[in-house]
Structures are given as C-alpha cells and as structure tokens.
Amino acid sequence: MTDITNNSLTKIVDLIKKKEIKSEEVTNAYISNIEKGKKLNSYITESFEIALKKSKNFDKNPNYDLLLPGIPLAVKDLFCTNGVKTTAGSKILENFVPKYESTVTNNLWSEGAFLLGKLNCDEFAMGSSNETSFFGNVINPVKDNTVPGGSSGGSASALAAELTPATIGTDTGGSIRQPASFTGTVGLKPTYGLCSRWGIVAFASSLDQAGPMTQTVSDCALMLEAISGFDPKDSTSIDRKKENYSKKLNKNIKGLKIGIPKEYRVDGMPNEIEELWEKGKKILKEEGAEIIDISLPHTEYALPAYYIVAPAEASSNLARYDGVKYGFRSSKGSNLIEMYENTRSEGFGDEVKRRILIGTYVLSSGYYDAYYLKAQKVRQLIKNDFDKAFLKVDAILTPSTPSSAFKIGEKKNDPISMYLNDIFTVPTNLAGIPAMSVPAGRDKNDLPLGLQLIGKPLGEQTILNLALLIEAKSSFKRNISKWWEK
Amino acid sequence: MSIDKDKIKHTAKLARISLDEKQTESLSKDLSNIFNFIEKLNKIDTENVKPLTSILDHTLRAREDKVTDGGIRDQILENSPSKNEEFFIVPKVIE
Numbered sequence: 001m002t003d004i005t006n007n008s009l010t011k012i013v014d015l016i017k018k019k020e021i022k023s024e025e026v027t028n029a030y031i032s033n034i035e036k037g038k039k040l041n042s043y044i045t046e047s048f049e050i051a052l053k054k055s056k057n058f059d060k061n062p063n064y065d066l067l068l069p070g071i072p073l074a075v076k077d078l079f080c081t082n083g084v085k086t087t088a089g090s091k092i093l094e095n096f097v098p099k100y101e102s103t104v105t106n107n108l109w110s111e112g113a114f115l116l117g118k119l120n121c122d123e124f125a126m127g128s129s130n131e132t133s134f135f136g137n138v139i140n141p142v143k144d145n146t147v148p149g150g151s152s153g154g155s156a157s158a159l160a161a162e163l164t165p166a167t168i169g170t171d172t173g174g175s176i177r178q179p180a181s182f183t184g185t186v187g188l189k190p191t192y193g194l195c196s197r198w199g200i201v202a203f204a205s206s207l208d209q210a211g212p213m214t215q216t217v218s219d220c221a222l223m224l225e226a227i228s229g230f231d232p233k234d235s236t237s238i239d240r241k242k243e244n245y246s247k248k249l250n251k252n253i254k255g256l257k258i259g260i261p262k263e264y265r266v267d268g269m270p271n272e273i274e275e276l277w278e279k280g281k282k283i284l285k286e287e288g289a290e291i292i293d294i295s296l297p298h299t300e301y302a303l304p305a306y307y308i309v310a311p312a313e314a315s316s317n318l319a320r321y322d323g324v325k326y327g328f329r330s331s332k333g334s335n336l337i338e339m340y341e342n343t344r345s346e347g348f349g350d351e352v353k354r355r356i357l358i359g360t361y362v363l364s365s366g367y368y369d370a371y372y373l374k375a376q377k378v379r380q381l382i383k384n385d386f387d388k389a390f391l392k393v394d395a396i397l398t399p400s401t402p403s404s405a406f407k408i409g410e411k412k413n414d415p416i417s418m419y420l421n422d423i424f425t426v427p428t429n430l431a432g433i434p435a436m437s438v439p440a441g442r443d444k445n446d447l448p449l450g451l452q453l454i455g456k457p458l459g460e461q462t463i464l465n466l467a468l469l470i471e472a473k474s475s476f477k478r479n480i481s482k483w484w485e486k
Numbered sequence: 487m488s489i490d491k492d493k494i495k496h497t498a499k500l501a502r503i504s505l506d507e508k509q510t511e512s513l514s515k516d517l518s519n520i521f522n523f524i525e526k527l528n529k530i531d532t533e534n535v536k537p538l539t540s541i542l543d544h545t546l547r548a549r550e551d552k553v554t555d556g557g558i559r560d561q562i563l564e565n566s567p568s569k570n571e572e573f574f575i576v577p578k579v580i581e
Contacts, residue, residue: 097565192542301526304523305527307520308527319502323567325574326567329567335577336579340502344502353513357494358517364500371524374527376537381535416523
C-alpha cells in the first residue's frame, strides 16, 4: 500500500469495508501528515489520543454497515465537542471545554467516525481569509503566503493538504464555499434547516449552516448524508426523512434547466473566471442540460443587506460573552460593568469588535427601521428573485468567487474589499437555499477556481449531480506538492 | 454617512466594550466607510415589501414544557473563570 492519505474519503471507506486496511493505520497516516504539516497552522487542537483509542476500538469491534466506519475526522473549531477545547478562533473561548457535543459532530460519530482535531477558523467565523483568528493565520497549501479563504480556512487547508480525509465547516455568507474555491476542494452549504445548528458557536442564527468540505463530490454526498437530519433541539430544523445522497448520486442531468444570472458578471472580474463560467456552461450543455439566461435583479443589494443582518444577529449572539459563566475574564476593572467592558475589549479581536459595533448601532434606538427592517425587506426581495428564477430553472450556475486566493495581508486593512469576496455566495444565505462550490479550473497564476451551483430549497441532490459532472469533465487536478514538509 | 467618535463611544458603551482613543478613531473611519456602502439600500423602494423574518415556512416549534436536562451544576461551573462550590463569582454589585 502506498500513502493511504492520497485517497478520497469514499475510497478509504471502501478499503476499510473490504478489510484491506485498518482504522488504526489510517489514523496513524493522518497523524503523521499533521505532524509534518504544522507550518500550515490549520489545527488549533489535536486529539490524537482519542483518535488512536477509538480507531483501536473500531478495529477490535468493527461495524462495516456505518457510513464512516473507523474514519478519523477533524472539524472546524466552531463545533462544540464534549471534553475537547472549542475556541471559535477567539481568545475569549481560549480555554472553553464544552460539556456537550454538537448534533452534527454527534451524527458523524454515530456513523463510525471519530475526532482527529479541531481546525483553525476566523474568529467567530467572521472573516474571508482566516486572518482574524486569535491562533494565527492559516496558510493555503496550494501556495505559500497565500490565504486559504475563510472563515473555514483551517478546514480547507487541512483538507487540501491531506491532514484530514474530509471535514465540516460552517457557512454564514460563503465560509464553506469561498475557502473550497481557494483550495481546489468541494464545499456545500445546505438548505437552511437541513443540518442542526445545535451546539455550534452561533454567529448569525438566521444564516448559519453547517456543511461538508471534501476532496470529491462523492465524498461530499457521503458527508452530507451523515450530518443532515431532523433535530428537535434546533427549533429551525426541518422535520423530514433523511436522504441517501450518496446512493442517489448520478450523472444523468438530461433535460435539466440551468440558469445563468447576468448580474453575476461583475466589473473587474478576471477573464479566467468568465472563461471558467463558459466552460461550466459548455460541460452541462453537452450532457443535455438546457442553459437559460435569467435575472436576479437585487443581487447588488445582497452584500449591504448582509452587512446589516449578520452583524445585528452577531451583536446579540455575542452578548453572552461576559466573563462570568465561561471563557476569558479580564483582571482589570473595579466593578461589574468595567469587568464586562474590559473582558470583551481584551477577549475579542478587531474584526469581531467592528461587527459587534455595526450590529449594536443598527439595532440601537431610532435606527432599527432605517437599517434592520430595511435589510429584512431587501432580504425578501432577494428571496423573491430566486423564487421567480426557480419557476423557470432547476439550478443556477455562477462562479464561486470574484477572484482566486490572495496574498496574506493583501486585504487585511480594507474591510470593504474583504467583504466583496463574498459577493457571489452571500445571496444564497439570505435566501436560505443550498449552494456548493466545485473546483473546475485555474487562473493564470495556477491558483484553483471554483464554480458555484445553486439549488432550489432542499435541492441538494440536483446540485450534487451537476457538480459530479463538472468534476468529471473539467479534469481539475489539485496537484499539491507538499512543499511545507521540506 | 459619517459615524463620528462620539457615536462610536456611545455604541461601544451599549455593547459593553471598552475602547482606547486609537481604536475609537479607526472604528469611526471603518464604520463610516461600511455605512456608506450600506446606504446603497436606500436606492430601492421597499414601501410595500413585507420584511423577511424567517426563511422557513413552518413556525418555530414549541416543545413540551418538561425538564429534559439538568442536575449538572458542577459541570457547568467548571468552565467559569471565578466560582466557589455553588456559585459564579462576580465583582461586588451592591455597596
């Protein structure tokens, strides 16, 4: 056997099921990669002892009927893991050890997987480059000094570098899809309510969704199948039967209607992205899909509406970090109020403070109607755009991002140019519909580029099938050299 | 729109975050830029649009009013930065 970690998750599952390899061997192979991959800074916490113990238990007592038999998995450090530190990339949760397990991670463990470690991310998932983490920048394995995207940057980096066979992230405005695009991997944001939010550190509750990040589309279907499902502990969880996405995955897209929204052709977008989009259309057309021009007229208002809704919800969610019940507490301050103020000032980083202030401002007395209410109305218009489009088409094809991965530091001091990164991903969070990024090509600097497929509510199977075709026909290869091991 | 330093100080007070002069200055600049960007929304007429408060078509489920969890005081206290056997400890509130 050559290096097991070169394989996709689906292949490793297959090898374990065929008893050609043991869970412990797989686990040791990833641990060795992680130890050689410290330079990428993708892990915040390693849980090798737990992983080795669980892998040995699995090998002694295997259950091959599970979806993820004996598979070690690292997850974004935004998922609460029972007994394992959960930081959300923040100083304020630096030493927080949850006493409970998030539903989605619990779903993974019920299917035979176990925790390998917790992955770096932007602080409280607020960022598009993984430069806001208290635990430092994450490096994109595709190229040194380049960002992996964010906020699930550690997840994307660890996945692309083969430091975990698959992972899960969270997506509030593009935090799964943009890093997937930047690292040449697959990432899917499910329909709002498909995956439970219980036990995930909250950022913006009406937008947050957990989703898979994987090397291949088949892996993505498998992981989505494992994590999705109704959860009575999340009041926004959709009560419906679990889908067998991996079993139903197929390339028959004949007759499907694919919408191309003209508003996604933005000024200053590199030619290569335009060409990639054409390539995607061509692939789908050749396989029998019908390409239809559509309009989503309120697209340009999605980002400004998002930067009201998301910070408003964040300012409310993050009010709980007061230095009393858990997390960091400042030693400065002579009374309770000063203790709160100093704790939050020292515990939160700059981007988090910026967003809390935006959110507090738009919700403050006298401004609510002008900002929050206005943004909710615009959100309705954006959702109406999609509803109308989906009367005519089955899915929508767009680029995932307006650029490829950028250099560390390049956009750090310009919040707006950083926010513009999410211009193609934010509208689907506002509308609550599923979308995924699949790698499809490269730009002139050889950096990966992704195409985004947007589906109807609960239309995950359709976009997975379309992505499977794009993956097969675009002949994208990650070809990462593991330069960081030298 | 400009968010001046006084507005930043007032908002930071509401959010219980202490800021020094330099941070106040830079947040005033950042937020002014961000609100200029947000102002774009005023271009659309939303007079007759209903605000979207939930993207789900079901109303939030209410659960049965019974205890399903609890009795884990010691576990909960473990994560507190300051506690005794039974309580969270905070700076003195009443003189």
